[in-house]
């Protein structure tokens with residue numbers, strides 16, 4: 318049995334930032350991650366923040382990793398966590414053995430929401446995140462020319478990254494709409510979401526005209542009169558009036574069937590044609606990867622603004638389960654900068670849990686919680702426009718929970 | 728060539744070449760990359776055939792969640808190609824469709 | 837409208853058609869739908885299709901979930917027998 322005061326699952330920005338803070342509080346910290354490199358989803362990120370100034374995820378990950386190692390953190394890569402359990406202490410079962418710890422931090426990040434499309438099991442069809450990792454981390458292109466299905470901030474960010482690497486994007490299309498699936502949106506709803514993409518798709522907003530985004534009726538009109546060739550962003554055509562009904566190919570992707578649609582996502586049968594491409598990316602958005610929090614018995618709430626079911630937690634990253642903490646995208650889908658500051662908060666909270674309180678730690682914690690709010694307000698990439706409201710909802714749910722459990726004790 | 732050696736922002740990469748095998752055929756990889764990346768760089772997109780239907784499958788999520796890319800590595804089955812570093816001399820095999828004698832007359836696929 | 841032959845659960849190759857006809861004939865919960873069709877029971881543990889199965893199940897038409905309808909069970913990743921419990 319391996320032993321530590323703090324075990325952290327996930328070496329992404331949240332997990333590594335937490336590890337650094339806890340180690341600086343003097344704790345013995347081990348970080349576990351199943352991938353062979355530290356950094357989590359940070360590794361694939363590459364955004365232009367201002368003209369010529371890039372957010373380079375690989376550099377950020379290197380910096381965090383170095384800081385962590387210099388602070389005395391043990392990092393175990395290639396280590397898959399299967400199960401966690403609370404006995405006297407937390408027991409974490411992995412492919413490389415068992416760890417016991419006083420505190421456990423879940424920083425497992427997010428997963429991609431699927432969009433099932435006829436033919437999506439063909440080799441050459443991949444999630445948009447898969448293409449990001451291939452291109453930016455492994456430096457192998459997903460193909461020569463591809464189609465992207467799904468329009469959201471991740472699409473816009475990664476389309477640009479693919480283009481930078483010399484990959485041609487034939488076009489970005491609306492996913493086929495099916496009312497039954499709650500995660501799916503109509504073209505009109507997707508267009509409404511473009512407002513939050515000012516930074517990622519500036520020319521698009523200029524061309525459509527932001528006044529067309531303000532209400533449902535104008536959005537419907539915008540789709541009805543949408544230019545047949547699409548509107549281009551960074552030279553990539555975006556098609557709000559078209560979907561891909563079928564991905565075609567015998568043994569691997571050869572192309573897709575494109576159909577025109579109306580603002581409600583209904584297909585216009587008469588307008589169908591074929592496009593030849595050698596890869597397809599599906600971009601359905603992100604949801605928090607909460608499986609381990611569920612196994613640990615943490616209560617959950619559905620908060621769509623945060624991306625789905627979220628484990629109950631407070632602003633200092635405690636869950637109601639003793640010794641269990643959460644940070645990063647498992648608490649809601651946001652950018653890596655938020656994950657980092659949440660990690661710092663969680664790291665300090667674990668320091669406090671083990672060492673007890675002090676003026677110093679309380680001040681740092683207070684500062685860290687304030688930093689999170691500031692960074693959110695300044696964020697260039699926002700996955701959900703109402704994320705702040707989602708965070709407030711969680712805060713209320715926590716306060717209710719505290720009240721109720723106090724009442725239950727009496 | 729589908730390797731991005733020169734990137735306008737990320738710069739140049741030069742990694743050591745190593746050799747490994749897919750279904751006993753020799754392939755070249757770069758040290759430090761995953762099996763999935765090495766295979767894609769060799770233009771191999773089919774990583775397995777579905778055990779029941781035999782339909783070809785390749786990488787899907789590339790971050791360890793979907794298990795679509797599982798291959799046999801040095802005798803060990805169910806290894807995720809997207810999470811595993813390729814090593815010199817590694818022997819990788821694609822999973823093939825399985826015979827299903829007991830499924831006949833059962834649910835049709 | 838989605839093509840009915842579209843595969844929803846990639847691991848077990850369960851189509852949209854199979855899911856909705858099963859949900860319609862048995863009026864079943866997400867859990868029962870899973871057991872009847874094997875959707876979400878494959879090697880990935882439903883990480884890819886879980887939400888789609890929840891929506892395809894009859895009961896989900898009006899209900900908004902507070903808690904998670906399909907339970908998460910350990911192990912959260914398929915475990916190899918030669919790995920479980922080993923200590924390095």
Ligand SMILES: Cc1cc2nc3c(=O)[nH]c(=O)nc-3n(C[C@H](O)[C@H](O)[C@H](O)COP(=O)(O)OP(=O)(O)OC[C@H]3O[C@@H](n4cnc5c(N)ncnc54)[C@H](O)[C@@H]3O)c2cc1C
Nearest residue numbers: 327329330331351357358398425426446645646652653656
């Ligand atoms: C595919 C994808 C692409 C993204 N691209 C962007 C982007 O371009 N820009 C942006 O701002 N945000 C992006 N995000 C959002 C991203 O989640 C955050 O930016 C940030 O990386 C979240 O940090 P985190 O530390 O919470 O989780 P992550 O960075 O996701 O790290 C979590 C780590 O936990 C590990 N892990 C999970 N489960 C286990 C287990 N059972 N056992 C062992 N290890 C485990 C994973 O291997 C991973 O390394 C992306 C997310 C995804 C899923």
